[in-house]
Amino acid sequence: MNIILLGPPGAGKGTQAARLVEARGMVQLSTGDMLREAQASGTEMGKIVAEVMAKGQLVTDEIVIGLIREKLAQGGSGFIFDGFPRTLAQADALAALMEETGQSLHAAIELQVNDEILVDRIVGRAEQARAAGQPVRADDNAESLKTRLMAYYKQTSPLIGYYHAKGLLRGVDGLADIDTVEAQIAAILD
Ligand code: AMP
Numbered sequence: 518m519n520i521i522l523l524g525p526p527g528a529g530k531g532t533q534a535a536r537l538v539e540a541r542g543m544v545q546l547s548t549g550d551m552l553r554e555a556q557a558s559g560t561e562m563g564k565i566v567a568e569v570m571a572k573g574q575l576v577t578d579e580i581v582i583g584l585i586r587e588k589l590a591q592g593g594s595g596f597i598f599d600g601f602p603r604t605l606a607q608a609d610a611l612a613a614l615m616e617e618t619g620q621s622l623h624a625a626i627e628l629q630v631n632d633e634i635l636v637d638r639i640v641g642r643a644e645q646a647r648a649a650g651q652p653v654r655a656d657d658n659a660e661s662l663k664t665r666l667m668a669y670y671k672q673t674s675p676l677i678g679y680y681h682a683k684g685l686l687r688g689v690d691g692l693a694d695i696d697t698v699e700a701q702i703a704a705i706l707d
Contacts, residue, residue: 518543518706519620521598521611521685523676524628525669526662527635527642528691529698533628534599536699541706546588547599548581553654571655573664575603575672582610589618596620603673608680624705625680628691628698636662 520543522530534545552570555563566576585601602608615621636659643657656665680686689701 518623519594519596519598519615520623520706521602521625521680522600522628523625523673523680524630524691525632525635525673526665527638528628528630529638529695530599530628532695533698533702534597536695537597537702540699540703541595543595543597544593545597545599546585546601548584548601548603549599551584551588552576552581567655571661573656573661573668575668578604578606578610582607582614585611586614589614589620592618594620602676603668605675605679608676622685624687625676625683625685626702626705627677627686627688629688630691632666634692635666 522534524530531547531549534543534547537543538545552563552566556567556570557563562580566580569576581601581603585598589596598611602611612622639657639662640659643653646653646657655661677686687705689698689705691698693701
């Protein structure tokens with residue numbers, strides 16, 4: 518079973534993906550994590566994307582599709598696509614890659630939230646990291662968040678209609694507490 522987690526930054530995609538990995542042994546494919554790894558290891562690609570990410574803009578379709586293609590080529594299944602696809606071009610590329618590898622998508626799960634909560638969650642995430650002496654994401658600040666939200670509404674939210682048309686869209690209340698959201702997702706998967 519392969520699923521997509523859809524939703525704006527701070528909706529809880531990463532948190533729920535981690536729960537699914539833990540509970541079901543699924544495999545999280547987060548393009549954000551892959552890009553941050555590339556950045557940390559100082560690869561050419563990492564250098565190119567660092568500035569774009571810090572501003573909160575989307576990196577090119579070509580780069581993220583390439584990252585996902587590499588992961589899918591390694592085989593396996595039970596994927597949670599977290600933060601990918603983010604554009605219609607990426608969604609089409611994913612459909613083609615899935616077909617090539619003989620896989621299918623079970624659902625695109627939309628974590629529904631409102632903007633006010635996102636600002637609180639993202640600022641909270643930065644403060645928690647700071648308090649724990651962990652690195653704070655370069656894009657977890659108010660300025661970049663505005664750009665990230667705009668990127669979500671302009672470029673990613675059309676995917677809601679796209680997956681609805683494919684009969685794959687499932688909505689969950691992302692404002693509920695973490696365990697309740699997890700239970701709602703479990704109900705979709707079981
Ligand atoms: P995330 O960890 O999913 O919030 O992603 C952090 C940042 O990485 C985003 O703001 C983008 O700059 C970049 N990014 C992650 N996934 C994608 C994607 N699928 N397409 C384009 N840019 C992405």
